[in-house]
Amino acid sequence: xxxSKQDIEDTFDVPFKMCVQxxxxxxxxxxxNEVNGVPTCADPNLLRNTVRGQWKxxxxxxxxxxxxxxxxxxxxxxxxxxxxxxxAIKAGLDLDCxxxxxxxxxxxxxxxxxxxxxxxNALVNTLRVQMRLGMFDGEPSVQPFGKLGPKDVCxxxxxxxxxxxxxxxxxxxxxxxxSLPLSHRRHRTVAVIGPNSDATVxxxxxxxxxxxxxxxxxQGIGNYVKTIHQLGCANVACRDDKLFSAAIDAARxxxxxxxxxxxxxxxxxxxxxxxxxxxxxxxxxxxxxxxxASKGPTVLVLMxxxxxxxxxxKNDPRIGAILWAGYPGQAGGxxxxxxxxxxxxxxxxxxxxxxxxDYVSNLAMTDxxxxxxxxxxxxxxxYRFYKGPVVYPFGHGLSYTNFVxxxxxAPPVVTVPLDGHRRSGNATVLGKAIKVNHARCNKLSVGxxxxxxxxxxxxxxxxxxVFSTPxxxxxAPSKQLVAFAKVYVPxxxxxxxxxxIHVCKFLSVVDRSGVRRIPIGLHRIHIGDVKHWVSLEAxxxxxxxx
Numbered sequence: 001x002x003x004s005k006q007d008i009e010d011t012f013d014v015p016f017k018m019c020v021q022x023x024x025x026x027x028x029x030x031x032x033n034e035v036n037g038v039p040t041c042a043d044p045n046l047l048r049n050t051v052r053g054q055w056k057x058x059x060x061x062x063x064x065x066x067x068x069x070x071x072x073x074x075x076x077x078x079x080x081x082x083x084x085x086x087x088a089i090k091a092g093l094d095l096d097c098x099x100x101x102x103x104x105x106x107x108x109x110x111x112x113x114x115x116x117x118x119x120x121n122a123l124v125n126t127l128r129v130q131m132r133l134g135m136f137d138g139e140p141s142v143q144p145f146g147k148l149g150p151k152d153v154c155x156x157x158x159x160x161x162x163x164x165x166x167x168x169x170x171x172x173x174x175x176x177x178x179s180l181p182l183s184h185r186r187h188r189t190v191a192v193i194g195p196n197s198d199a200t201v202x203x204x205x206x207x208x209x210x211x212x213x214x215x216x217x218x219q220g221i222g223n224y225v226k227t228i229h230q231l232g233c234a235n236v237a238c239r240d241d242k243l244f245s246a247a248i249d250a251a252r253x254x255x256x257x258x259x260x261x262x263x264x265x266x267x268x269x270x271x272x273x274x275x276x277x278x279x280x281x282x283x284x285x286x287x288x289x290x291x292x293a294s295k296g297p298t299v300l301v302l303m304x305x306x307x308x309x310x311x312x313x314k315n316d317p318r319i320g321a322i323l324w325a326g327y328p329g330q331a332g333g334x335x336x337x338x339x340x341x342x343x344x345x346x347x348x349x350x351x352x353x354x355x356x357x358d359y360v361s362n363l364a365m366t367d368x369x370x371x372x373x374x375x376x377x378x379x380x381x382x383y384r385f386y387k388g389p390v391v392y393p394f395g396h397g398l399s400y401t402n403f404v405x406x407x408x409x410a411p412p413v414v415t416v417p418l419d420g421h422r423r424s425g426n427a428t429v430l431g432k433a434i435k436v437n438h439a440r441c442n443k444l445s446v447g448x449x450x451x452x453x454x455x456x457x458x459x460x461x462x463x464x465x466v467f468s469t470p471x472x473x474x475x476a477p478s479k480q481l482v483a484f485a486k487v488y489v490p491x492x493x494x495x496x497x498x499x500x501i502h503v504c505k506f507l508s509v510v511d512r513s514g515v516r517r518i519p520i521g522l523h524r525i526h527i528g529d530v531k532h533w534v535s536l537e538a539x540x541x542x543x544x545x546x
Contacts, residue, residue: 003035005514006475007370011382017055026059026129030093032067039071042084047092060125063088066098086113094122154212159331162212166328166335168461171348172321172398174313179297179320181342181400182256184225187297191228191254192218193247193290194261195283196303198229202264205305205327214330217260217301220337228254232286244289251294258340259287262303273365277309277357284312291318301336303327307354311391324350342400347461347486349397353383353390371475384477395465395481401456401491405464405530408496409449416444416503416518417539432471433509433517434538441504446534448501450527452487453494461488464527466499468507471521475511482506482525501525507536 003012019025028051030041040046041063051057071077072084085104088096096102108114130136140146172180182190196202200214221227228250233243251257261283268274278284291298291313297320300313305327313319323346328335338344363379372380372387380386383394417440452462466483470476482501489495501507508518518536525532 001368003368006510006512009514010510011370020055020057028061031064032070041067042087042091044091059129060094062095063097069100082108089118094125163331166332167344170339170346171324172346174322182340187256189226189254191250191257193230193232194259197260203332211330215333217333217336220333224341248293251290256296257294257298260301309357345400345458345460349395349463353394354392384480399460401458401460403462404453405527406451407532408451410532413535415537415539432520436504436508436516444503446501448499450497454489457491459490467526469524471519476509
């Protein structure tokens with residue numbers, strides 16, 4: 001894949017850099033991907049210069065399983081396996097997930113492609129982490145963590161944590177006419193319908209251990225009220241309209257209907273990419289027919305790892321509410337029921353944009369460019385650059401109460417000091433933007449005091465998302481998330497929250513050459529509907545020559 005320097009620095013490197021520098025991770029994995037003609041596991045600029053050099057990784061770099069074998073056997077990056085082994089180790093790879101380096105590194109040394117120093121450097125990085133883990137401190141069973149087992153995983157506190165994580169992860173996408181929460185008194189019988197209605201293992205998603213136990217949505221709702229269960233006919237191969245009829249009959253009998261739809265590992269998983277954003281099979285048809293027949297409120301619950309185009313449900317007045325649960329884990333059904341009946345007030349926010357089906361129909365998935373391009377008819381990616389129609393935007397999420405923001409205190413102007421040796425002027429300020437590495441970034445931040453008031457009748461937890469719109473520029477995003485804070489606010493009360501936005505990290509943008517700069521001028525900070533303008537000024541702008 002081809003990726004610009006701008007997008008590498010501005011987008012793709014950002015989460016990994018934060019994990020290394022802020023999260024202090026012990027390991028970074030290089031993938032199968034070939035970026036700009038170089039496999040990531042053979043790229044010294046990425047592994048040695050960036051991850052270990054600039055970001056100061058204190059740990060080891062490991063390959064995705066068989067990545068080195070793939071760039072020799074499949075991508076044909078090298079002509080011999082020995083050269084592949086040498087390229088990976090010399091680029092900075094320390095540990096191979098797979099047999100390739102074990103099979104070919106010795107011959108690479110015999111051929112003079114590697115030397116002992118290269119091997120020792122990789123061993124040192126790996127062994128240092130093993131030593132920090134206490135792997136050389138004697139018999140593992142007598143060490144502090146040597147006796148941990150399943151009993152320690154499935155403690156009551158850990159199972160409560162799984163439930164709470166699922167509760168906090170649920171996003172309320174729609175709630176027209178206050179369809180939710182359901183009432184014990186008015187909704188004593190609930191029809192629970194759909195392919196994920198009695199899901200267990202499907203709730204776990206990819207890359208998971210063995211669950212301590214499962215609470216399916218059917219079981220979770222059943223802990224509140226009487227249920228009528230029907231799977232319906234949702235698979236693409238299903239031709240039995242009697243199953244549609246059974247689901248419709250259940251909705252006619254019940255006081256409320258909950259449709260638990262979405263995806264599972266047969267639709268999206270590693271080595272299994274979706275080709276579209278619509279609900280699979282006959283799910284949309286099932287939802288619409290059941291909603292039309294339901295005598296009580298109809299709620300659509302979605303399980304998936306990514307966005308789904310549910311415009312039909314969003315626009316259908318017979319579907320009163322939509323919840324997205326992701327893959328909520330072992331206690332997902334209990335968490336869904338808690339939200340449906342108001343025991344939990346939902347506070348989750350969408351971590352990605354939900355695009356309409358037309359977006360992927362006209363977009364090559366191999367095109368990694370983030371910014372839109374009118375002459376290429378390219379829409380761009382993510383909320384930062386895409387300006388077209390969406391099903392639900394990034395950060396969307398409703399609550400059973402209402403929160404109002406007020407900015408209590410914020411600076412109108414922030415001066416960006418330059419390094420002393422830059423004051424005499426060179427190319428520090430170019431096009432009214434300061435290079436980040438020419439600014440004194442330490443503790444340079446914009447501080448805001450925000451009052452969050454809960455004007456409703458229910459206690460709630462609110463995640464406050466803070467965005468910035470930089471001064472207009474052809475390479476700047478239309479907006480970007482610069483801070484967030486979660487705050488619990490009881491009903492009809494308020495809390496004050498302090499927000500600190502690091503100027504160099506979060507108010508900077510990346511130019512086309514991949515250089516991060518701080519735009520000089522007015523930046524718009526917005527929290528919901530509340531906006532604040534702050535002017536960033538260079539301390540010596542008047543004497544700096546561009």
